[in-house]
Amino acid sequence: MEEFPSMFGFSVSHTTRAPREKEQDGVHYHFTERSIMEKAINDMKFLEFASVHGNLYGTSVEAVEVVADVGKRCILDIDVQGARSVRASPLEAIFIFVSPPSFEELEQRLRARGTETEEQDQKRLRNARIELDQGKSPSLFDHVLINDDLESCYAKLKELLGLAKDGISFHTSFPESVELPRVHAISKIKQKVLISCSQEQDESSNKMFVLDLSTLKGGALGRTRGLRFHSIESSKAPTNGIINMLL
Ligand SMILES: Nc1ncnc2c1ncn2[C@@H]1O[C@H](COP(=O)(O)OP(=O)(O)OP(=O)(O)O)[C@@H](O)[C@H]1O
Numbered sequence: 001m002e003e004f005p006s007m008f009g010f011s012v013s014h015t016t017r018a019p020r021e022k023e024q025d026g027v028h029y030h031f032t033e034r035s036i037m038e039k040a041i042n043d044m045k046f047l048e049f050a051s052v053h054g055n056l057y058g059t060s061v062e063a064v065e066v067v068a069d070v071g072k073r074c075i076l077d078i079d080v081q082g083a084r085s086v087r088a089s090p091l092e093a094i095f096i097f098v099s100p101p102s103f104e105e106l107e108q109r110l111r112a113r114g115t116e117t118e119e120q121d122q123k124r125l126r127n128a129r130i131e132l133d134q135g136k137s138p139s140l141f142d143h144v145l146i147n148d149d150l151e152s153c154y155a156k157l158k159e160l161l162g163l164a165k166d167g168i169s170f171h172t173s174f175p176e177s178v179e180l181p182r183v184h185a186i187s188k189i190k191q192k193v194l195i196s197c198s199q200e201q202d203e204s205s206n207k208m209f210v211l212d213l214s215t216l217k218g219g220a221l222g223r224t225r226g227l228r229f230h231s232i233e234s235s236k237a238p239t240n241g242i243i244n245m246l247l
Pocket residue numbers: 109110112113124147148149150153
């Protein structure tokens with residue numbers, strides 16, 4: 001997110017666990033009382049939730065909307081149970097299991113983090129064994145990333161998301177609005193609407209706008225992932241963007 005701030009946003013989860021020393025409410029988590037979170041879950045305000053290491057954690061609809069509303073792709077850092085719930089939902093997502101290089105390394109890192117009591121560490125390690133096993137499930141996770149060396153793990157993540165520097169090009173800005181000329185033709189091929197415009201002064205310069213309707217499904221409940229569009233012009237590189245839509 002630091003490298004691609006206009007592309008990705010973090011979904012700030014709710015949790016009933018106590019904040020760690022440097023954690024800020026509303027930034028790392030929304031720290032909350034169990035009774036308040038349970039009521040919100042009953043009121044259908046959560047996309048998914050799970051009991052993890054003895055505390056409740058969950059992704060609220062609002063947490064995802066805050067990110068989607070500004071046209072960004074939402075990143076969820078959730079446990080395997082949460083991944084299973086999202087997988088079973090109509091949301092379209094890429095599921096990546098980030099695995100430690102070994103159980104021993106995980107234990108070392110957890111202890112070196114020094115945030116938990118011995119009892120909590122033991123519980124987290126027991127749960128980690130189960131998660132490591134479930135992380136191998138190809139029906140749940142699209143990719144497994146081995147978090148050995150942080151830099152190379154991040155490079156692999158960018159590669160599989162098509163963000164590598166020499167990979168697919170991407171654009172971080174897009175026009176707020178598009179003005180169509182008086183003369184234009186509209187056609188539809190599968191899930192794409194094509195708007196073809198010829199410039200009145202210069203017929204050799206044709207421009208085409210492509211609206212990708214396939215992205216209209218799969219956003220937060222009652223919303224869309226945004227209507228993706230790009231323009232194609234003979235002399236210019238394509239510009240990509242997302243127009244957010246409320247259904
Ligand atoms: N590639 C890495 N090399 C060295 N240390 C790492 C690496 N990745 C993470 N760590 C360290 O391991 C510790 C645990 O990482 P992190 O806090 O991200 O774990 P987590 O997956 O959120 O675990 P938990 O689910 O228990 O919270 C942290 O202190 C982090 O700095």
